[in-house]
Amino acid sequence: KDVKDYLHLLDKPLDEFEAPGARNSTLGEDALWHVLYSLGQDNTYLNKRKAYWGLVLAVRDRMLEKWTAVQRKYYANDDKRLYYLSLEFLPGKFLRGNLLALGLENEAHEFLHEHDLSLDEIVDEECEPGLGNGGLGRLASCYMDSMATLGLPAYGYGIRYSYGLFRQEIRNGHQVEQPDNWLHEGSHWLIPRPHNLFPIRFYGTVNEWLDDDGMLRHDWRGGDLVMAMANDMYVPGYRNGHVNSIRLWEARPHKEFVLSSFNAGDYIGSVQEKISDENISMVLYPSDDAPEGKTLRLKQQYFFVAATMRDMVRRFKKLNKPWDQLPEKNVVQLNETHPAIAIPELMRMLLDEELLGWEEAWCICQKLFAYTNHTILPEALETWPVKLIERLLPRHMQIIYEINRRFLEEVRLHFRDEPELPSRVSLISAGPEQRVRMSHLAIVGSFSVNGVSSLHTQILKDRVFHDFIRIFPDRFNNKTNGITPRRWLRQCNVPLSWLLSEHLGCNWITDLTQLKKLRELVDDVEFRHDWEQCRLTNKKRLADYIEKVNGITVNPHSIFDVQVKRFHEYKRQLLNILHIISLYNNIRRNPDVKMQPCTFIFGGKAAPSYQMAKDIIYLINCVARRVNSDPHTRNFLKVIFLANYNVSLAQLLVPATDVSEQISTAGYEASGTGNMKFALNGALTIGTRDGANIEIGERVGDGNIYLFGLCEKEVLALRRRGYDPWEFYKNDSELREVLDMINSDQFTPGDSTAFSSIFNSLLTGGDPFMVLADYRAYVETHKRISHEYVDRDLWIKKSIMNTAGMGYFSSDRAVKEYIDGIWSLEPDV
Ligand code: C3B
Structure with missing residues (x-):
């Protein structure tokens, strides 16, 4: 059947949700307009490329209208905001998902049909942003989708890598890595915001001074400055008129050229500095849970965290509220320890710039941050040499020492008969090379620490962080991971989605527990037949791909x-x-x-x-x-x-x-x-x-x-x-x-x-x-x-029972558990 004819069966009808800023031009008209006026190309005929980019811009217009309305609402309602900090996001291609969420699929089909094109071929034009390695980055993207769908005042924050995860080729059986220049044509899904620009410092020295009350104060200065520039990526909720954003920081040189060396004739030397500043956001580290311990990686972490804390404080200051309300109006979720340097960074801002006292500042931090652990592999638990942090972020090292000193003092007080405990829980490991244990920093500086499945959380409690359980018994909790049903069923499996909507209605797309009703259908012969046909259709599609790409014929009836x-x-x-x-x-x-x-x-x-x-x-x-x-x-x-x-x-x-x-x-x-x-x-x-x-x-x-x-x-x-x-x-x-x-x-x-x-x-x-x-x-x-x-018969029944039992694993459920158990946020739809 033709896709257009059944789309209305699949999804919530459009008029069920309010669309702020309804327009009087069609998606196709806007796409054509953009081909001429934004791309500067002849729009009297279209090829795939023009149609793709025109559509992207027309879709983006609609997201921007909704996004600005939503931002206004956040301010007007004085909403508490979530900052989701992640060094990785793995969103996949955007066009199809955004059309789906915004209810624009039909319009897109019509437009493309008029120009003898199809959505399938248009989507081939899109380049996938590989800004993550695997599970951790993809989880962040599933959660962003659910947050928008639940209408949460949430922001993702990360890095706009120029090069994503390498492209893998297989030559003579071996993996060969090729650079992933995903931005070679630019990406209109990202909006650069040259005015959202913050200087970020590295190296330098710390000066001490006495304030009017005779209190010792610190001032970090000198060193190198790099600019962090915002690029926003938009995340529409599923048919709810809500659009959130992920802010990705890009490194820019602090100065265009070093004029003195330029004038002295050292042209290349003067450009050199610009190049090394931009290196910070050049490339994603290609290692899935085994940190390489390179300086550039720590620079990346601090770079995006410092810019993000600035942005949060900038928004908070607009509210004219006392500092102790910062954690009432904000919560920061740390995706792994990669952004844990945010804790000493916020301390630094509160102490050295806002001139708060230690207790007050620390109290704010401990109420603001929450940490998710994603791995117990010992080689994956991040540590940084004290020497390196001392050089790169001298003030932060002082603050980490002070956090540790106060923490260990408490531990000694409460666990007098366990002289070994302080060294086990210390933020700094002893040994020939002292290192900062980032997980300990994250645990001590957060009000919540969670694992990502029941077994994993149990292992954290029993083994990996056993000592901390006794020190902070209420801090640990589980949030079993989830995946978004929009991308991982509705979008990737249209035949099955249709079958589901036909039998269950379309509410499963936002309430995946509805799938349990499938259990009543396992004994229906016709339903099982249709189920098997859906699976076969999908298998044939994959077989075609394998034939095309690997040149090998596979039997779609094989397992x-x-x-x-x-x-x-x-x-x-x-x-x-x-x-x-x-x-x-x-x-x-x-x-x-x-x-x-x-x-x-x-x-x-x-x-x-x-x-x-x-x-x-x-x-x-x-x-x-x-x-x-x-x-x-x-x-x-x-x-x-x-x-x-x-x-x-x-x-x-x-x-x-x-x-x-x-x-x-x-x-x-x-x-x-x-x-x-x-x-x-x-x-x-x-x-x-x-x-x-x-x-x-x-x-x-x-x-x-x-x-x-x-x-x-x-x-x-x-x-x-x-x-x-x-x-x-x-x-x-x-x-x-x-x-x-x-x-x-x-x-x-x-x-x-x-x-x-x-x-x-x-x-x-x-x-x-x-x-x-x-x-x-x-x-x-x-x-x-x-x-x-x-x-x-047996197999298909089991297959149906699998889908039927998976409702729990929706990222909507997972995000709701974070909302209730950690974030205390109000959905805002
Ligand atoms: C992964 C873990 O390996 C997975 O088990 C888990 O499902 C996901 O995170 C999401 O929680 N992980 C990863 O991809 N990269 C890391 N550095 C650590 C964990």
Whole structure:
């Protein structure tokens, strides 16, 4: 059917929401106007590019009208505001989502149709902003969507990187990184605001002086100044007339040229300074939870935090209220410790610029900040050398010392018989190189600390931050992650959305718990048939993409088994590929085997400096090459690596997946959010009892998820007992065969050492992520899956039960929990 004919069935009708500033021109008329007057191009005929940019500007006009109205309302109502600080946002492409939210899809279709174009081809013109690495950045974007949809007075704050996360190419099986110059054509989704400009200081010295009351005061001066310039990105709520913004700071030189060196003839030297100032916002660090500890990264953190605190204080000052009302009118959520330097920065502003006393300033900070932890990997918990902070931010180091001194004094007072406690909770670690523990700073300076799934929060309380639980028993809480149903169902899975709206009405889009009504439909044969057809449509679309991009034909009736996420040893893509190799061996041994054909799909990037992760990518590609070209197996087994996994690719994969691989070593994945996207779209999960998998299992029902392997307690116990991977190697002949193949030239003819790093890590290296310990359970679970998939009725029922149980995992629910439990905000619609 034609999209235009059924859109009205899918979504809330337009007249149900007020549109401030209703216009008397159509979207198409405005797009044409912009092609001529904003782009300076002939609008008597349109190509894809012109149509795309014209539409962007016309959509933007409508968002701006709503945004300014909403900002006025915030001031008029004296609303409390949320500042969501995140070094990463991963919004994905904008056009489709913005049209959907604003109720402009139909108008866009009509306009494009008149010009013999379609939305699908127009969307190809759009470049995806890769301003994040993975889960953390995507979560921030889901939350921004929900905040706008719930009508919250909320602002996202981050950095406008010139280069986003690298573009991944696969050459001869290896990952090759290419720069992501996402702004090469500019982006009209971003509005530069050259007047929102703040100087940000680095280095310099601290002077002391006495104020009129004889109080010792500090003044940070000198050093280098860099300008932070605002760029705003708009986030429309779903059909509620509400538009919020994300302010992304861009570094600009403080001075255009150094005139003296310019005049002295050193032209290049004078431009040099300009270049190094702009470097701060040049590129996103490409590492997912393993900080590199480089000065530039700390500069990025301070740069965006300092500009953001300035902006918050600027707005607050307009209200003419006393300082103690700052936390009544604002709340700052820190997404991981990346923005934790905001705490000493606000202290500095209050003490040195506003001349408040320490107690007063500290009281304000502790009521203002809240911190979300997203990982317990020890190597991911940020620390910065004291020496580095002392040099780059000398005043902040003094303030951190003073926060620590006062904090430890309290600890000593309350825990007299625990002389070890102060050094364990200190903000500064001892040792040859003293370092500031950013998580300790964030905990001490916040009124709330939350984890992102039940298990994760429990681990924070029991292990990672155990000491702090006793010091601040009321500070810790859980907020299980969520995903936005607008992008991760309505937008990415139109066939299923239509089926849902037809049977449930369209309220599920803003109230995902409605999906539970699907349980009444599982026994309806016709409904199950339609469900299966939707899935098949999506699988064919993915098969076409794979054919086009990888040149490999896959059978849309095969099981689509997908693992897409960052490459990391704890996420255990290795376990997946080991199983595939054993499957391959079995098929070759039994050429007449009756088995459901399988297509295993991988995607994801490895941090450029993470050699092991890159070796695993290479292994997968080498196995794929061998398996896909083997005439004995290729009707049963295909292995696909999709290059450059990003939000757009996820939107294609998620609705086409039968089996979702969520197989991290138990205790390591804080939550996961990919797991939620797949299950919401009717995939069945094969997963460990880790992160949010456990909660997904509780909601979709034991019979509708394949949980396997060691649980977190068992992982700890086995490690304590002494884990020996050789035992598994010796006792499991199938596993041994697979490992020996990796340790030979089977997949890299002529080179038998290509994967010795992997082999060694799994055996002599002690297999830190217990791949071998979970191998047998994983393989047996896959056998069950393959068996049950063939029973189509059973499988489709399970698929429906997955979607039906996933209502809880909406980011609307998660954001509401933040509102009630942490932010104390009023929705404003
Ligand atoms: C991720 C975690 O690895 C995921 O388990 C979690 O679902 C998401 O955050 C969102 O909470 N994470 C990340 O992407 N980058 C980090 N630096 C730390 C955690």
